[in-house]
Amino acid sequence: MINQTSNRQNKLEELKQEFDELDVRDRLEMLLDFSDELPDLPESYRAQRDAGENRVHECQTPVYMWVEVVDGRIQIYADVPRESPTVRGFISLLVTALSGATPADVLAVKPTLLTELGLVEALGMVRMRGLHAILHRIKSEVQRAVGETG
């Protein structure tokens, strides 16, 4: 089960290719589109958020994130303020690319993802830490969930 990959991995590969074909300006435009499209946090998670649970503390922006494995598939829910479009856009991209993926897909995402998406070039080196932290958080939550279910 854990080693199974899915076509969701292809979704991330597609996005990498799409970003790669764009110039810096259009990459930023696409990231902003992702920011616009982040789904609202489902009602059932809001009380937890309001209680300050599931905050990604490695990230300066108040980001709340839930990473769950249901029937062997990943589900990610997040709440990110609109005043932080860069972080919001990157999380939305990951939600799009990884929701429905298998744990193996997620654990196989390379730490060089931001470079592969051309975001280091578009945003600059100093802005990368918070974004790396988000990817790392998703992977460690998946690792933990997989560990718990054996």
Next chain:
Amino acid sequence: MSVTSTESELLVSTDWVDEHRQDENVRIVESDEDLLLYQQGHIREAVRIDWQTDLQDQTIRDYLSKDSFAELCASKGISNDTTVVFYGDKNNWWACYALWAFKLYGHEKCLIMDGGRRRWELDGREFVRDAEPDYTRGSYAAKDPDLSIRAFRDEVLQHQAAGKSMIDVRSPGEYTGEMLHMEDYPQEGALRAGHIPGAASVPWSRAVDDDGTFKSHEELEQIYLDEAGLKRDDETIIAYCRIGERSSHTWFVLKYLLGFDNVKNYDGSWTEWGNLVGVPIEKNV
């Protein structure tokens, strides 16, 4: 506080910007921590200049070259005599950094819109999502960097040894050495924590009110002179933080709102000092 709470020739109100944003000899520049904020919504006539991807060299840890600066200005429709008004997010933190970089290259007419994005938003003024305006190229001849506003590490070491005035503008936890970065930021980037011995701690954000505008002259004097101990006859004052951005905000306050003649920003800041071998560091004072 009032919209423009501190008297300074370099500080203008949102009203002023609203009235002058279409002036030919005025260019409004947005500079933010979050690069996408400008695209999400900006003052209609504003261009974007990013502190990191535009103003810094992308290979060497330094600012862009004199020629690249001239090209950047020309491409944004800025000429040598253009009045450039900076504004941005986070209480103009990055706007002050951009202003400092412009001053480094000797741009004369630089202003800050008091209160930045926040004040503009609180006023209920318009943000547009249009593409960046494409202005006619400016004509720009850059000057050599003005190093009277930039401090390098050897100079800071001498300054420290001589017991001269310094302001550490980082958060209290970073100053005492409990943390390497502000709370909620990743704790990395330096091998040692603490502060440069002799530096007074004044977190940069103490200079602003809740609405993002700068505090009054009297309030600023109380913070920086009465509390932090700066003296009117201080020969030179050095401000530093972690990478030189928060301290450019304090540099602006000291130089232009309080009128100190010689204030330098140490842009190497803690990510340089906290990694240097053998330099003095003080903790938990």
